[in-house]
Amino acid sequence: MAVTKLRIELEPTPGYHETPQEPYNIWGVLSLVLLKDNERETLFELENTWYFDLANFKEWFLECYEDILTEPMLIQGMSMLPSESLAQAHARLIDREFPEEQEEEMFEFDSALYNYRRKHNLRFGLPGVTMPAIYIGLNHGSGEVSVFNEDEQWAYQINLEDFCTDLRQKLEQLEVFKIGESKVPERRIW
Numbered sequence: 001m002a003v004t005k006l007r008i009e010l011e012p013t014p015g016y017h018e019t020p021q022e023p024y025n026i027w028g029v030l031s032l033v034l035l036k037d038n039e040r041e042t043l044f045e046l047e048n049t050w051y052f053d054l055a056n057f058k059e060w061f062l063e064c065y066e067d068i069l070t071e072p073m074l075i076q077g078m079s080m081l082p083s084e085s086l087a088q089a090h091a092r093l094i095d096r097e098f099p100e101e102q103e104e105e106m107f108e109f110d111s112a113l114y115n116y117r118r119k120h121n122l123r124f125g126l127p128g129v130t131m132p133a134i135y136i137g138l139n140h141g142s143g144e145v146s147v148f149n150e151d152e153q154w155a156y157q158i159n160l161e162d163f164c165t166d167l168r169q170k171l172e173q174l175e176v177f178k179i180g181e182s183k184v185p186e187r188r189i190w
Contacts, residue, residue, distance in 0.1 A: 004156060005035040006136075006145050006163040008170075010054075032122075032134065032145070034156055043145070043154070046129060053126070058171040060125035067119040069164050072138050075112045085155035086135035087148035090117060136163070 009031045032044040073080050073089055078096075080089040093113055098106035118124050122134040132147045136158075139146075143160025147153065 003036070003159045003162070005166075006143075006156075006158040007033045007035060008167055009033055030126075030129075034145075034158070043156075044131065044134060044147075046131060053128075054171075056127065057125040061167060061171055064119040064125075065164055065168060068137055069160060070138070071116070071119065072140075073116060073120075075116060076109050080139060082140070084139075085146035085148060085153075086120065086137055086139055086144055087133060087146040087155070088153075090133070090135060091148050136160070 009029075011029045011031075030046045031042055034041040034043060073086060075093055078093060080086070081092075084092070090113070096109065098109070117133075120135050120137040122136065123129070123131055132149055132152065134145065134147055136143075136145050138144070138160065139155075139157075143158040143163065144155055145158055146155035148155075
């Protein structure tokens with residue numbers, strides 16, 4: 001049985017020139033792609049609508065790498081239901097209500113939920129970019145990428161270790177883009 005791989009791809013806009021003050025800000029097409037049995041399915045794509053701050057994304061991912069690989073969604077004893085995706089579980093948990101006298105418990109719960117979201121939601125790695133809340137992590141021991149909102153709902157089981165290893169290697173290669181270089185390569189860099 002073929003394993004579904006998840007990839008983040010970035011193709012800079014041809015002719016884009018960096019400014020020395022912002023060597024990691026790149027205009028281009030950023031895509032989230034599933035690969036299975038020699039087929040590609042684009043889950044999400046941002047095209048030349050904003051620059052991507054790759055230094056920030058790199059910092060976020062390397063900080064959250066281990067948690068993405070190992071941390072289950074367990075928020076103060078509440079976990080995912082068997083049929084939920086990560087994104088569905090987050091939507092359910094964020095709507096949890098507390099009695100007025102449990103304000104401290106509500107604050108602790110909300111803080112724990114925010115901490116999980118900060119480490120597993122791709123938007124935190126790409127601040128300022130308009131995109132859905134895309135969650136990546138463990139769902140009952142299996143890797144998953146998912147979205148759950150009014151406009152779209154999807155979830156895919158993925159090889160999480162492969163995704164994290166591939167992305168980490170790509171981000172570590174970003175050291176080649178140093179201040180003062182004239183431009184980003186005019187080809188897909190990931």
